[in-house]
Amino acid sequence: MSFARVVGHAGAAARLARAAADGRVPAAVLLVGPAGIGKRALADAFAARLLCAAPGAGGACGACAHCTRVGAGTHPDLHLVARDPERRDIRIEQVRELTRWLTLQPLMAARKVGVLDDAHCLSEQAQNALLKTLEEPPGAPVLVLVASSAALLLPTFAGEAETHARALVLRDLPRLRELGADELSRSAQALARGALDAGLATALAWYRDVLETALAGDAAALRNPAAADAVRLAARRLSPPALLRQLEAVYDTITALEKNANRMLAVDTMLLSLRAIERGAGLDASPWKSSR
Numbered sequence: 236m237s238f239a240r241v242v243g244h245a246g247a248a249a250r251l252a253r254a255a256a257d258g259r260v261p262a263a264v265l266l267v268g269p270a271g272i273g274k275r276a277l278a279d280a281f282a283a284r285l286l287c288a289a290p291g292a293g294g295a296c297g298a299c300a301h302c303t304r305v306g307a308g309t310h311p312d313l314h315l316v317a318r319d320p321e322r323r324d325i326r327i328e329q330v331r332e333l334t335r336w337l338t339l340q341p342l343m344a345a346r347k348v349g350v351l352d353d354a355h356c357l358s359e360q361a362q363n364a365l366l367k368t369l370e371e372p373p374g375a376p377v378l379v380l381v382a383s384s385a386a387l388l389l390p391t392f393a394g395e396a397e398t399h400a401r402a403l404v405l406r407d408l409p410r411l412r413e414l415g416a417d418e419l420s421r422s423a424q425a426l427a428r429g430a431l432d433a434g435l436a437t438a439l440a441w442y443r444d445v446l447e448t449a450l451a452g453d454a455a456a457l458r459n460p461a462a463a464d465a466v467r468l469a470a471r472r473l474s475p476p477a478l479l480r481q482l483e484a485v486y487d488t489i490t491a492l493e494k495n496a497n498r499m500l501a502v503d504t505m506l507l508s509l510r511a512i513e514r515g516a517g518l519d520a521s522p523w524k525s526s527r
């Protein structure tokens with residue numbers, strides 16, 4: 236399948252085709268949108284284009300040894316992960332197998348290409364395993380993630396406390412770099428005493444929005460559409476590796492709280508870590524690493 240046959244994705248398809256033609260293929264490509272609009276077809280076309288020996292302006296040639304194998308599902312450098320139909324999520328073992336496979340040398344093509352369908356069905360554990368790989372991609376493999384925007388971690392915010400926590404997070408994370416010690420401490424106190432779960436879920440949604448916008452541009456479907464302008468600004472300012480570390484710092488805080496860490500201390504430390512990453516201070520700012 237060539238890019239031209241993908242329906243409804245003219246902008247995204249054109250961007251991917253240009254990136255491939257220019258040899259500027261990112262380590263991870265995220266295709267997000269509602270189910271049934273051809274994201275997977277676009278992912279397959281892009282994977283075929285990357286592996287093809289004689290790609291043209293329209294994408295993969297469809298005739299070379301690579302294309303023949305891609306068509307038959309037997310290309311050794313293409314790996315597809317999808318949810319088992321009888322399961323609700325993608326198993327952690329599937330992700331571990333994929334990440335192991337991505338570290339191997341390509342057998343036939345210039346690079347290995349992984350396609351992860353149903354990425355919105357990754358368990359939290361599987362997401363973390365994947366994030367670590369994306370952070371340090373060995374060699375030059377390309378991972379194409381396909382996800383519907385529908386089923387991500389953003390809960391519905393009903394009560395006043397939840398609304399307040401959400402507003403606080405969306406006010407402070409975009410300007411974290413400029414927050415002084417007093418302001419940061421006040422934010423931590425307000426979050427720790429309020430609807431902390433909602434605040435942390437909003438923080439996850441914020442960093443995911445910014446990361447996806449940094450990776451996919453305006454094609455990303457936002458969990459916080461009201462914060463679209465701030466998300467775009469942050470996506471220009473922050474690198475994907477920094478954003479992955481910030482996401483990890485939020486995940487680690489959630490894990491620490493599940494193990495009954497002190498709320499005030501955990502949130503204060505998290506905000507300090509997030510700010511340190513934003514200011515470029517320290518690659519390993521996550522405070523909970525040593526306790527794992």
Ligand SMILES: [Zn+2]
Nearest residue numbers: 287296299302
């Ligand atoms: Zn070909």
